[in-house]
Amino acid sequence: MAILTKEQIRELIKERNMKTTEDVSSMLRDLFGEAIQEIMEAELDTPLGYTKNENSAKTGANRRNGHSKKTVISEYGDTEIQVPRDRDGEHEPIIIKKHQKNLTGIEEQVIALYRKGMTVRDIQDHLNRLYGVEISPTLISNVTNKLMPLIKEWQNRPLEKTYAVVFLDAIYYKVRQEGAIVNKASYMVIGIDLDGRKDVLGMWIGEHETAKFWLVVLNELRNRGVQDILVCCVDNLRGFTEAIAACFPVKSSLS
Known part of the structure; x- marks a missing residue:
């Protein structure tokens, strides 16, 4: 599995002509x-x-x-x-x-x-x-x-054994909780299988975006059948790379 920079992600999107999210x-x-x-x-x-x-x-x-x-x-x-x-x-x-x-x-x-x-x-x-x-x-x-x-x-549906590309990111939104407005992190995982089909693999809610929570998400993907991810696209969150490597050991890397 390789972990890409933002520039490489943009190039990948351009090469694969992923201009829309219709799938x-x-x-x-x-x-x-x-x-x-x-x-x-x-x-x-x-x-x-x-x-x-x-x-x-x-x-x-x-x-x-x-x-x-x-x-x-x-x-x-x-x-x-x-x-x-x-x-x-x-x-x-x-x-x-x-x-x-x-x-x-x-x-x-x-x-x-x-x-x-x-x-x-x-x-x-x-x-x-x-x-x-x-x-x-x-x-x-x-x-x-x-x-x-x-x-x-x-x-809990089973997932593919191998994904060509998996995008992992979180967005924040405000919700009312016990009479107060608080921020929640919505974790989203989108995968592209070996046939080029895109799928939302899962959505999770957390208090904040942390590498520890992403580790839980990644372990769940593995428990649902994912064995390998060729390219993992993430931001530069501290500890994210280590969390990914713990679940899906890096076989190669891109500089």
């Missing part, structure tokens, strides 16, 4: 669409009192009545979703209201649900902020129950 955006769009779909299903579960796979739990007269296609607009591009319907037509969706097409502004909050370090309580609080209105604990619980398996599956 990464596509992955994020898929995650966004899946999460929105499950949230909408949970919204209908709440008034009906049963999920679409629990026919024996039906108690009221109203029933599910299939789905209707709808294309919504987000920062990741157009996303097609299946809007669940009820027989009586009484259900009023909350996350995507009837006739609403533009979802710009909620993408980051939905994708944030996939980040590491969020407890069930964190997700419940995040959903409250996402909706922006006071909603029932039952709805929050239903949405959380639907999203948790989806999130866990994505977070």
Whole structure:
């Protein structure tokens, strides 16, 4: 594995013609669409009192009545979703209201649900902020129950054995925590496999960007199947090089 300087990173991007992040955006769009779909299903579960796979739990007269296609607009591009319907037509969706097409502004909050370090309580609080209105604990619980398996599956999915290039970086953003505004570090790992396909390997939340936390991230990548990284692109954070070498021993280096 080689560790590149910023100049070498820029040259690599130029050589590989990586002018856009469409591949990464596509992955994020898929995650966004899946999460929105499950949230909408949970919204209908709440008034009906049963999920679409629990026919024996039906108690009221109203029933599910299939789905209707709808294309919504987000920062990741157009996303097609299946809007669940009820027989009586009484259900009023909350996350995507009837006739609403533009979802710009909620993408980051939905994708944030996939980040590491969020407890069930964190997700419940995040959903409250996402909706922006006071909603029932039952709805929050239903949405959380639907999203948790989806999130866990994505977070723990097996990875490729070898990646040609892996970009590791963190960005800071401000969040409200216990009544105060604090900074959080969002760790992002993007990999390019040997076929040139880009993928977001994971997202994590930390208090500050540290080499110690990156060591935890790198060990997780290894535990999920990564055996070798040919080129690792990072900033010059103190201790970062040593953390990488501890998980993926350097076989060669570039000056």
